[in-house]
Amino acid sequence: MSQRTDQTEDELPWQWPEARWRGAVERVRAGRSLKPAAWPNGARCAVALSFDADHETNELRDGARSIGRMSQGEYGARRGVPRILDALARHAVPATFFVPAVAGLLHPNEPRACVEAGHEIALHGWIHELNGTLPEAAERELMLRAADTLERLSGTRPVGLRTPSWDYSPHTLALIREMGLLYDSSLMADDDPYELLADGEPTGVVELPVEWIRDDAVYFNMNRFQALRPYTPPEAVLAIFLREFERAHAEGGLFLLTMHPHVIGYRSRIFILEEILARVSGRADVWCATHADIARYVRDKASS
Numbered sequence: 001m002s003q004r005t006d007q008t009e010d011e012l013p014w015q016w017p018e019a020r021w022r023g024a025v026e027r028v029r030a031g032r033s034l035k036p037a038a039w040p041n042g043a044r045c046a047v048a049l050s051f052d053a054d055h056e057t058n059e060l061r062d063g064a065r066s067i068g069r070m071s072q073g074e075y076g077a078r079r080g081v082p083r084i085l086d087a088l089a090r091h092a093v094p095a096t097f098f099v100p101a102v103a104g105l106l107h108p109n110e111p112r113a114c115v116e117a118g119h120e121i122a123l124h125g126w127i128h129e130l131n132g133t134l135p136e137a138a139e140r141e142l143m144l145r146a147a148d149t150l151e152r153l154s155g156t157r158p159v160g161l162r163t164p165s166w167d168y169s170p171h172t173l174a175l176i177r178e179m180g181l182l183y184d185s186s187l188m189a190d191d192d193p194y195e196l197l198a199d200g201e202p203t204g205v206v207e208l209p210v211e212w213i214r215d216d217a218v219y220f221n222m223n224r225f226q227a228l229r230p231y232t233p234p235e236a237v238l239a240i241f242l243r244e245f246e247r248a249h250a251e252g253g254l255f256l257l258t259m260h261p262h263v264i265g266y267r268s269r270i271f272i273l274e275e276i277l278a279r280v281s282g283r284a285d286v287w288c289a290t291h292a293d294i295a296r297y298v299r300d301k302a303s304s
Contacts, residue, residue: 023199028173030189031197034206034298035253043287045249046294047280048208048256049095049273050185051084052162053077053110055103055262057128061164073262077107080265084273085117091277096291098124098162098185101146104153111154120290121154123147123181125164136171143175159292162186166210173198176205183208183295185256192253193298206295208256214244215258220269238272242279249286254294 013021039046056073059066088095097114099121104111111121125131126142134142143161151157159182163172166186173196176184183206184196196205212218219232241257248255257276264273280286289297 026200027170027198028168028187029197029200030187030207031195031202032302033190033192033194034302035192035194036298036301039252039287040297041287042285044252044285045245045287046254046297047093047245047286047288048254048291048294049088049093049276049288050098050162050256050258050291051081051095051264052098052124052258052260053081053103054100054124054128054164054260056106057100057103057125057164058262060102061125061128061130073103076260076262076265077103077110080261080263081110081114083265083270084259084261085114085119087270087274087277088119089117091281093277093281093288094118094120094290094293096120096122096160098122099150100124100126100128100164101149102127104150108153111150115154115156120160120292121150121156121158122160122162122185122291123150123158124162128164130165130167131163131169131172132167134169136169139169139171140175140178143179147179159183160185160208160295162210173203173205177203182206182292182299185210185291191248191251193294195302204299206299208254208291208295210256210258213240214256216263216269216272217258217260220263234269234272238275241272241276245276245280249283255280256291 055077056070058073059069115121123146126146131139147158161181161184163186185208187207188209188211190209194207196203196207219237220230221228222230245255280288
């Protein structure tokens with residue numbers, strides 16, 4: 001039986017010919033593992049701590065103007081980031097801050113302060129827009145504008161991307177390649193670094209995978225107009241994160257944690273970060289590094 005080729009856009013998924021559903025899956029796929037045989041200086045595992053400094057853009061990106069919700073985002077810049085920077089400095093651990101360009105413009109001293117403290121600034125959209133809702137030309141223009149803005153604010157050109165809300169369009173990877181970015185950190189096909197494939201072909205782009213399990217927001221987000229309520233006590237969140245770290249250490253892999261200044265930065269939650277920092281910085285067999293440094297290391301090891 002010959003395969004159908006006269007597909008239409010309004011077909012339901014169960015009506016799709018194989019070429020259509022297979023093409024959707026193969027557009028962006030996990031390629032070879034980039035987990036190295038060894039980490040620098042004999043370390044057993046790598047630790048990548050990241051902070052999505054969304055601030056007011058969580059509200060702005062939907063065209064909303066709730067002063068209350070924007071003040072919650074402002075808390076991330078006003079109290080969250082200073083507490084985070086203080087904790088990182090006390091333990092001498094570098095981290096990566098993914099910054100929507102509009103959040104950087106609202107708080108223009110923050111990106112450079114992070115860089116001057118030894119941390120990385122990376123792309124996180126223009127206004128925390130959802131890439132999957134954008135025309136290709138708009139997505140491209142916003143990514144380029146965001147990169148230019150963060151370079152001007154921080155003094156360094158970003159080499160990595162985390163898409164806002166980890167939302168990936170069919171064009172995102174092609175734009176990453178056009179911009180010459182080193183890595184992406186938005187997808188979830190593995191625990192450890194891997195190379196991204198585009199339509200089955202290797203791209204050379206390093207993926208540092210995320211997961212909702214290792215994200216503070218899913219445990220603590222609150223919206224009084226929706227059925228969105230914090231349901232996990234901070235001690236339990238710490239236990240989940242530490243279990244993820246211990247298993248990554250046992251397997252010789254990567255422990256990557258996503259946090260948000262307006263979530264983790266509160267007085268009753270910052271201890272989660274402080275406990276993790278004490279655990280990872282106190283072990284000689286753990287390499288704490290920025291996302292960019294980890295991506296460079298696994299890329300270079302894979303090509304050597």
